[in-house]
Amino acid sequence: MKILGIETACDDTSAAVVEDGYRVLSNVVWNQVRVHAEFGGVVPELAARRHVDVITKVIDEALRQSGTSYEDLDAVAVNCRHGLLRSVVIGVAAAKAISYARKLPLLGVHHIEGHIYSAFIENPDVGFPHVCLAVAGGHNLLIEVVSPGQYRLLGKTVDDAAGEAFDKVARYLGLGFPGGPLIDKMARTGNPKAYVFPRPMLDRDDFDFSFSGLKTAVLNLVTGLKNEGAAVNVKDIVASFQEAVVDVLVTKTIRASLAKNIGTVTVVGGVSANSHLRQTLAAKASEHGIRVIFPSLQYCTDNGAMIATAGFYRHRNGESAGLDLDAAASSPLGSENMIYA
Amino acid sequence: MLVMGIDASLDTLGIGLCAGDDVICESLAPRDVTLARLLPAVDDLLARAKITISDVDLFAVTVGPGWWTSLRVAVTTVKTVAHALNRPVVGVSTLEALAYHFRKTDQRVQTVVDAKRGRVHMAEYSCSGSTPELIVQPRIVPLDELSSSKDASVVRIGSFPTDYELPSNVPLLFHRIRPAFVAEAGWRTFARFGADDAMTLAPDYKGETGLRVRSRAAAVPLQTEVDV
Numbered sequence: 194m195k196i197l198g199i200e201t202a203c204d205d206t207s208a209a210v211v212e213d214g215y216r217v218l219s220n221v222v223w224n225q226v227r228v229h230a231e232f233g234g235v236v237p238e239l240a241a242r243r244h245v246d247v248i249t250k251v252i253d254e255a256l257r258q259s260g261t262s263y264e265d266l267d268a269v270a271v272n273c274r275h276g277l278l279r280s281v282v283i284g285v286a287a288a289k290a291i292s293y294a295r296k297l298p299l300l301g302v303h304h305i306e307g308h309i310y311s312a313f314i315e316n317p318d319v320g321f322p323h324v325c326l327a328v329a330g331g332h333n334l335l336i337e338v339v340s341p342g343q344y345r346l347l348g349k350t351v352d353d354a355a356g357e358a359f360d361k362v363a364r365y366l367g368l369g370f371p372g373g374p375l376i377d378k379m380a381r382t383g384n385p386k387a388y389v390f391p392r393p394m395l396d397r398d399d400f401d402f403s404f405s406g407l408k409t410a411v412l413n414l415v416t417g418l419k420n421e422g423a424a425v426n427v428k429d430i431v432a433s434f435q436e437a438v439v440d441v442l443v444t445k446t447i448r449a450s451l452a453k454n455i456g457t458v459t460v461v462g463g464v465s466a467n468s469h470l471r472q473t474l475a476a477k478a479s480e481h482g483i484r485v486i487f488p489s490l491q492y493c494t495d496n497g498a499m500i501a502t503a504g505f506y507r508h509r510n511g512e513s514a515g516l517d518l519d520a521a522a523s524s525p526l527g528s529e530n531m532i533y534a
Numbered sequence: 535m536l537v538m539g540i541d542a543s544l545d546t547l548g549i550g551l552c553a554g555d556d557v558i559c560e561s562l563a564p565r566d567v568t569l570a571r572l573l574p575a576v577d578d579l580l581a582r583a584k585i586t587i588s589d590v591d592l593f594a595v596t597v598g599p600g601w602w603t604s605l606r607v608a609v610t611t612v613k614t615v616a617h618a619l620n621r622p623v624v625g626v627s628t629l630e631a632l633a634y635h636f637r638k639t640d641q642r643v644q645t646v647v648d649a650k651r652g653r654v655h656m657a658e659y660s661c662s663g664s665t666p667e668l669i670v671q672p673r674i675v676p677l678d679e680l681s682s683s684k685d686a687s688v689v690r691i692g693s694f695p696t697d698y699e700l701p702s703n704v705p706l707l708f709h710r711i712r713p714a715f716v717a718e719a720g721w722r723t724f725a726r727f728g729a730d731d732a733m734t735l736a737p738d739y740k741g742e743t744g745l746r747v748r749s750r751a752a753a754v755p756l757q758t759e760v761d762v
Contacts, residue, residue, distance in 0.1 A: 245606045250733045282569050286607045290614035519570040
């Protein structure tokens with residue numbers, strides 16, 4: 194069965210055709226980084242405008258690359274929950290239009306649910322239950338994925354998401370936008386032990402996170418160095434900052450896996466592209482015999498394929514949405530122990 | 535030719551169905567949560583007319599000026615339906631759709647849409663023929679200039695700021711967009727100029743969000759960004 198997945202949560206316009214929940218026939222992403230780069234962050238009104246400008250082209254391209262036409266589709270899936278509201282509505286409007294015009298089932302998917310299922314694209318055998326670390330610019334959660342559609346919140350950030358801390362530190366150091374990939378690259382030649390930054394909430398037994406204080410510690414250090422007229426070694430600072438973030442994410446994730454006695458961990462969302470996080474978590478997990486799954490880079494950031502895959506599992510559960518489907522900026526995820534993301 | 539016109543640009547949500555310039559049926563409701571209400575309204579109207587969406591030959595939609603998010607929902611919905619059914623789509627100016635109320639009356643009409651922050655969008659049409667003829671291009675006018683430039687020979691209609699005193703000589707319904715006129719305007723535009731490209735059709739915001747921001751965004755070439 195072929196599902197068209199549409200994703201417009203933030204600043205990427207994406208459409209994909211996925212067969213049977215894992216065979217990606219196309220995955221087109223129209224990236225807006227150049228629209229927002231000069232502002233150092235995503236401008237919601239500009240993002241919404243660009244989504245409308247390109248949405249039809251992106252859908253058309255996804256169909257063309259997959260060699261399918263509207264007649265060949267079995268359903269349309271869309272992120273209708275979570276993101277910038279003005280952006281989310283564009284994807285939902287397009288998905289509903291296709292569903293109505295072509296009489297196809299409409300599947301409303303939560304953005305974070307899409308990320309959870311991004312791990313299934315290349316590993317359909319992930320299995321249940323598993324622990325999912327979902328970490329990006331807008332969310333930072335540890336989730337127990339009980340079964341398709343059932344999620345239990347283990348922990349979440351009490352302030353900033355890790356991706357947000359990456360972006361803000363990068364912006365403060367004048368590195369550019371988005372900060373994650375830039376810091377990742379720069380940190381490779383820096384000394385991660387040069388500075389000792391706080392590991393927030395690591396001493397607590399729960400699975401919550403906090404990155405706001407860590408971000409401030411970096412900013413204070415840089416401000417102090419500048420005031421003293423001392424040299425600011427950006428490479429060492431970002432390497433030490435990244436070390437602290439990764440340390441917290443890895444430790445809490447391993448701890449959750451052991452506490453829940455669940456041997457499979459997935460890491461999804463934009464920050465899962467971070468090379469240091471990948472290496473460190475893989476090494477730590479193998480010490481404990483835990484299986485770790487990272488989606489490949491194209492499925493870490495926002496993409497239509499993960500939405501189509503999540504939609505596939507919803508469809509298999511017999512779910513579908515009506516013509517009155519609305520969009521939301523945030524809403525509960527899952528049916529058991531609702532997660533507010 | 536069966537034409538569907540959709541308008542969610544101002545304070546009403548309207549769907550009109552015409553065969554050329556003959557009205558088949560139309561619906562008009564207060565506009566509220568355009569995304570949730572638009573397609574159910576379309577479906578209701580088609581059911582009433584006992585036809586299906588794939589019977590429609592041409593789609594028309596008001597592209598602005600108007601409420602940004604609502605314009606985006608309407609334009610995205612209509613162009614995607616048109617693309618999915620391989621039908622032509624035409625964008626209609628909100629200001630022109632308003633002027634249709636006075637066709638064949640020899641009346642000069644100024645049509646107005648609130649631009650917020652004490653300004654309005656305004657255009658002027660001469661209405662002697664079957665289509666309004668644009669005689670003053672759409673522009674943004676400060677509200678005090680609008681209030682001080684009243685001309686008895688010109689009718690003013692549209693969506694005004696709340697502190698503007700509405701002209702008393704026109705029926706209130708003339709300040710709303712009639713959905714059948716959107717369909718008809720689309721049909722006439724299509725006959726004269728052909729269809730718009732569904733791939734690129736977008737709302738006409740009339741530079742309403744800081745011009746600086748908008749012009750820079752427009753300067754980013756579309757083609758080079760595709761990452762596949």
